[in-house]
Structures are given as structure tokens and as C-alpha cells.
Amino acid sequence: MEQAKNANNEASFVMRFLNNIERVGNKLPDPAMIFLGAMLLIWLLSWMLSGVSFDAIDPRTGEAIVVHNLLSGDSLAGFLASMVKTFTGFAPLGVVLVAMLGVGVAEHSGYINAGLKLMLKRTPQALLTPSIILIAIVSHTATDAGYVLVIPLAGVIFYAMGRHPLAGIAAAFAGVSGGFSANFIPSGIDPLLQSFTQSAAQIIDPEISVNPLNNWFFTSASSVFIILLGWYITDKIIEPRLASTKVDGDTNDLPEFNEVTSKERSAFYAASAVMLAGIGLLIYAASGEDSALRSESGALTDFSAPLMQSIVPLIFLLFWIPGAVFGFMVGTFKSSKDMIDAMSKSMNSMSYYIVMAFFCALFIAAFSKSNLGALLAIEGAEVLKAMALPSSVTVIGIIFLTAFVNLFVGSSSAKWALLGPIFVPMLMQLGISPDLSQAAYRVGDSSSNIITPLMPYFPLVVVYCQKYVKDTGIGTLLALMLPYSIAFLIGWSLFLLAYWGLSIPLGLQSSYIYPAG
Template sequence: MSANQQPQANANSGLARVLDGIEKVGNKLPDPAILFLSLMVVVWIVSALLSFVSFSEIDPRTGEAVVIHNQLTAESLTNFLTGMVTTFTSFAPLGVVLVAMLGVGVAEHSGFINTALKKMLKVTPLKLLTPAVVIVGILSHTATDAGYVVVIPLSGVIFYAVGRHPIAGIMAAFAGVSGGFCANFIPSAIDPLLQSFTQAAAQTLDPTVQLNPLNNWFFAASSTLPIVAIIWYLTDKIVEPRLNKTTPLNDDIDAPAFEEISEKENKAFRLASLAMLAAMGLVVGLALPEGSTLRDETGSLTNFTSPLMQAIVPLIFIFFVIPGVVFGYANGTFKSSADIITSMSKAMEGMAAYIVMAFFCALFIAAFAQSDLGVLLAVKGANFLQSLGMPAGVTIVGLVFLVGFVNLFMGSASAKWALIGPVLVPMLMALNISPDLAQAAYRIGDSSTNIITPLMPYFPLVVVYCQKYVKSTGIGTLIAAMLPYSIALLIAWTAWLLIYWTIGLPLGLGASYTYGL
């Protein structure tokens, strides 16, 4: 071994030991369902203790001091019991996952997805498989949470089919979908959603402030370049080599076989693809007219409140069911309507563990929100950042890391920004930092640590995907695998913003870096 190789080997060995240690400790955590149940009890106890404490921090929603609400009072416990069913059934990720997976189940069990993947593999050079998976994951943000239920599991299938470690494919896709959540070439519903909170926060200091819904679009689009490069390097050079050495696959993996495509399958795939394109064309045709019912009151198709954005998950269901059914009948996979329902049932069988975890996750998140512990945590962190009085660049870096930390406890991008935005945005405006720049920094912190917190609603689902290939996969396994991605994204993406800012490239439409009172 040369002198240059020795330090690299030692560094890799050191990193491996750190990750192994994290995995060992993390896997000692209880099952995700029990973890969420335990955390809910902790929230109850902490809320009871802190409910007697008077805080000086101001709740931005009310303008009054933050008050922690005791979740162990008779009234709170009664509300907990009477609202338990509603809390579970109204848990947004649950509906997104189940509805989308019903459609995916039809497309998968008919053979449509299997054939599509085989065709994709034929045109994607093996050397570019990882970046292709990451790019698809980033683009999936346009369809809200579709990446979690479509791109991530399919990436594992693709990697397994070409002889690579399937967990590496899942990790790469997870990093692209969740770690790169706020980056995209194509504007998505998250853009106008965050802008609305930013503008409202800015108007508490200056009622005349108006922001463009795509005020971060250019920066978000440019961010895909470093994100793809980072995830590509980490997957191929660090994560997958470690997985190959330490994480053997199950002996009974139930994965699709990738034989050569028959002429019958080719014909069925063409018919199914045409049917899917026709369905998409119909939606486009319905959306284009100015008076379309898919537009909101302002005529927008991309606002978070527009019917088109609200219908994204049902459209995913439709866009998978239609080609799945057409392919199934054309290829002979489906003989009757009963086969279609059976395929949906099989898809739900794989979701049983996730449904159990979602139940306890929903209860924990509801208790955390009702106690207002999240408000206290967010406001205290924001006030601490404000008290530092550092230069603008350092302040922006501090904002990124603050949001990244808070994100470990509050997964919702809009909820976090609604809470800390009214404190941070006016504070930064007072430092001559524009709301547009503050929002861009927020998006980096909000994305980078998504992939290392088991409190993120889709985190347990990714564990389930991994268990298909490695039954021993636990929370610690996933955290250990994703930690290098999270750290690299947090540092490199922040550096990208500072470089972007220094050069003076536009953040987005009508955006600026500075604000003058």
C-alpha cells in the first residue's frame, strides 16, 4: 500500500467504526412503534412538569408568552381517548401511502413496473445508475410525497436486479427524495406553500412586502447539481462498499425476476404506456383552460391550495392503476376484475407493519403539537440565534444548522416555518437580510436532516423497504447509513448557498439577498 493509500484506508476504517457504533447503539432502540409510544409518554410527562413554568418566549401565533399545556390532566386524557380514532385516520402520511400503494400494487403485480424497470435498465448505463436514481428522486418532489412510496422501493429493486446491494439503492433514493427535498428543477407545491409563510412573517415588520411564489426556484434548481454529486459519491464509494462487507441479504428475497422482455410484454407495455399518456393528456387538457376547475380562485395550478395540487396523490393512484390494468389484461396477468383487487390486497399486506407504526406515530405527533413543546423548542432556538449578533453570512449558517436541529423533532416543513418564521424572518430583515434568502437557508436545514430522524413520518416506511432485503434492518441501521449523507448535504449545500450568494446569482423570480428598512 502506498503512502497516499494508507491515510485513506485509515480514514475509511475510522468512519466505518463510527458508523458501526452508531448502528449498534441505534439498533438497541425499541421497535419504531414502541419508540413513538414511549416518546408520547415522555411528552406527557415533560408537558406536565413544564406546565407550571412561566416562559418569557413569545408564541408567534398568539403574540403572548409560550404556555406548555399539560397532557396529563383529566381533560387532556379524555380528549386523547375520544379523539384517538380521528387522530389516526386523519394522519396525512397514512392516506398518502395507502392510496398511492393501492395503485402501485396494481401496476407492480400486473408486471407493468417490472417491464418498465427492465426497459429502463437497458437504456441506463450501469455507471450512471446511482445519479439516475437520485435525479428521479429529486424530480419526484413535484408529485408531493410520491418519492417515498414509489421511487425509494423501486430503486432497491433496480439495484438488486443488476447485482448491486439493494439497500444502497434505497439509501441513494432516500437521500435524493428526502435529503434533497427542497431542491428541484421543476417548481412544486412546496414553493408557494413556504413563500406564503415567509411573506406573512415579513409583513409583521413591513406590511408592504410581497414575495414571488417562485422566489427560490433558481437556487433550488441549481442545488440539484451538488446534491446529485454528493449522493453519487457517497453511495458508490462509502455506503455500498460498507454494506457489501457488513450487511448480507436475506436468503428468501421476494424480488421481481428480470428476464428478457417477450414480444407479448412489449405489446402490452406499449398499450399500457399509451393508456397512461392518454390519462395524463386528459388531465393536462382539463387543467389548461383559464376557467378550469383544477385551478384555484386566483387561476393558479401550482398554489398549494389549487385542486390540481390537492389531487396529486389520487392522480398517482390513477396513473398507476390505468397502465397496470391495461398491461395486466393485454399480457394475460389479469383474467378478471378479482385479480385487480387481489393485487391491491397484496400491496396492503406489505403495509401492515407501517400501519401499526403510523398509528403510534400519529398519536405522538398529536401530543407533541398539543403540548406546545415544539413551539418552545423552536422559539428558544430562534431567540438564541438572534442574540448572537453575528455577521450576515455566519447568521445564515447558524439559521441552517438551527433548522437542521429543530427538524429532528418537527418533521413538517410548513409547520416549522410557520412557528419560527415569524421570529427569524423579521429578525433577519432587521439585519438587512431578505426574506427570500432566509427562506433559502431554511430549506437547506429542513431537507438535510430529514434522513436521520426516525420521527419523520416516512422514516419507518423506509425501514420496512430495507427489511425486504435485510430482515435485521433497524432504526440504527438506517440512521448509520444515512448519517454521512446528512452531514455532507448540510455542509456542502450551505457552502453552495454562500457561494451562490457571493457570486450574486438570482435566488428566484423577483428575489433579492438584501432588505432595506
């Protein structure tokens, strides 16, 4: 009896804590204004610190790091001259808008509606949450596809199943972003991080070679761990807390999950056959060793490979074409104008995100040009190095430092370009391999993705939530994602230590010690 009472008190404390996070967070200004305020703060700090000499060495240049004054005449003139290019060149903006054009055709034709209705018939409700998280994790293979496809569809699916749509969005966001370094399938991020790891390791050992899949076994095992942990948090913490949150958004344009008619079923299978034929044609085009879709080295998964650079246009085509086929077969599209109207509707829902993306792009550009992010990362790493902790504690320290830096510097590759040349040689001198250093970095990098409003896709997820709960703000999403972030950071760190303790290989040609035995 006493044990049950204590458990209820603990649960009540967690709920009160999350409610307070939501209440305080929602009192923050609009996300667009937060980005604007953060940019102005960066300008001020850059002016204050531009005359300070720092001993920290920038690993990218080999010289002492310098903070650039963004309030100088030249910097302000450059800011104005490049403002349009900074906005239009903001990578997440193009990814979202191009993908949503294709998704809009598939959605408003009824193709996605029919597919979801058929899928829901075959998915046991008890396995819905882990299925969503699994799909979210696998979506990393297609770079940013999870943000524009899996997360909003998870909300639709949960809503259709009579569950709270924000719980579905949270579960998918946790899988796509919180579990970014968990995946059964190798993706372009593996060779990208490996290239920085190898160059950093060669500072100590010019002959060392790091396999691009040196963390593959660990990321595969992590997928199972993240699915199970995310499943528990969604069903036992997030959804019970949302029970009193009323769905009051504009859900009129969401799919109605009535029975699939025979005409819709035939059209869906025909449209899906067209999609599969397109995928088959793509596989055939990429299979040849001299394929134009391969990189100069012949690899398909390198970031320089045209195939990897074409993921978003391919998403557009693989939804636009079957959506059009379905629409004309069932009659939702009578003419090409109906397709254009469908694409216009999808853009209407993105107007708020476009405004936020404008200020977000300006902030990220300012933070990068000022060098303040680099200074933060390098100084933090130097403090960790000076502490001279035991190997296991040092690895945990790297995970937590990475998670902290990730709150300010979003790009995974940019952070590792800064931290890798410090972490990897430092740990090699302690007998820890570059493979383990990279695995530790990936855990920390993923865990805090979902609680930083400065992450470019965070405002987009807020927009998804507002479709169901109109007054959703930054605090709402922070309160939803904080349990995942804390659990991933602590649980995944312990999982890595246990994995290391059992001496399970991290990946291909990997080791835990340096030099490898």
C-alpha cells in the first residue's frame, strides 16, 4: 500500500514538473521572436568579445580562435547584402517546401487517406507506438524525410485510432530526432562522421584507417533500445499527461477513416504499383557501377553521391505521381488545376513555418559567423580534458558535453568537425579508440536534439502540434519531449557502457582500445 502511494506521489511530481515546464515555456515569446532576440544577443556578445584574445585553438585552422564582431560596419553591410540569400539558402526550408508539394497531392487526392485506413486495419493498436518509432528511426536513411513525412502522419494515425495526436507526434519526433544515431540501415551520416573521425585520429596516427560502418552494430542495437524506451515513455508518461488536453484545432481537413470503397482500394493498389515501379526503376538506375547516381568513388551512400542529394526531389516524385494517379482514378482530381489546388493548400499550412524559418536562418548564420559556437565547444572540451577523469567517466563526460553543445550548435557534422579533433586524439592518448569516441559523440548529439528550440525543425513540429491543439507553444513541445531527452541521455549512456563492458563489436573493423589489440 505504502509502495503504491509512493509511486503515485512520484508520478504526480513528474506531471507537476512537466506542467510547470509547459506553463513557463509557453510564456516565452513566439519562436520567430526568440530567434530574432537570440540573433541580436549574438551580435552584442560578438561585439563584447571581439577584442578578447583566447588561447583555444580552432582545430579547423590550427590558429587561436577569434570572435568576429557582427556589429562592425562591414559585417552589418554584409548582413543586409546577404539576407535574401541566407533565407533562400536555408536548407530545411527547401527540404520542407519541396517535399510538402508532393505530399500535398498525395494527401488531398485521398491516396494517403486510403493507405492509412488499410494500414490501420493490419496494425494492432498495442503495437502502434513501437511501429511509429521504428518507422521514424528508419526514416533517417532518407535524410530529413522523417521530419516532413513521419512526424505529421504519426499525429494523423494516433488521432484516427482514438489516441491523442500529440502523443503520436511526440513518439515520432523522439524516433526521428532523439534517436537520430539509432538505425538498422546505414545512411549518409555514417561516412560523413567517419571522415571527420579518421582525419582527427590521423593527428596522432597518420596511418590509421576508420571504417565508415565502425558504429553500425551499436546503432543497430541502439534502435531496439530506443524503440522500447520510447514506447514506455509515450504510453506511460506522455499520453496519460495529455488526457486532459483537448483537441481543439482545425481537424476538418484530416482524413476521415471510414471504410475503404472498392474503387478506392483498386486506385490505391494501382497508384502504389506505379510508386513501386518508380522505385524499381531507381534501383535499376543506381545498380550499375558507372551509374550517374553514384559518387566519384562509386558509393551510393556518400553525401556527395547524386542519389543522396536527390532524396527530397525523389520524395516529391514518389508522392506526387501516385497521388495524381489515385486522384484521377477515384475522381477527386478532375483536371490538372485540382492538383495545383492541392499543392497550394499544402503551402498554406506552411506559411507560419516560413516566417519562423526566416528568423531562424538569420540567427544560425550569425551564430556561425561570430565563431561563438566554436568557442563554446572548444572551451568545454578543454575543461573536460583538464579534469583527467577515468576512461568510463570521460566517455560519459563527452556524451553530456556534446548534448549541451547541441543545444546551441545544431548541425551534427559541424559539431564533430569542431569536437572530433579534440576528443579523438585526447582519448587515443588514454587508450580509447576513435570508434568509441565517435559512438559516444553520437549518443550525446542525438539525445538533446528534441529539446532545443534552436534546432531548425523544432518550429515545424510546433506547427504540426498546433493543427490539433491551437495554443501549442514552445513550452508544450518542450514538456512533451523532455522525458524522452532525459531518458535517452541517461539510459543510452548506460547502454553504451554496458555494450562496452560486454565487448560487443561497435561495427565493422572497430575496436574499443587504441592501439587495437
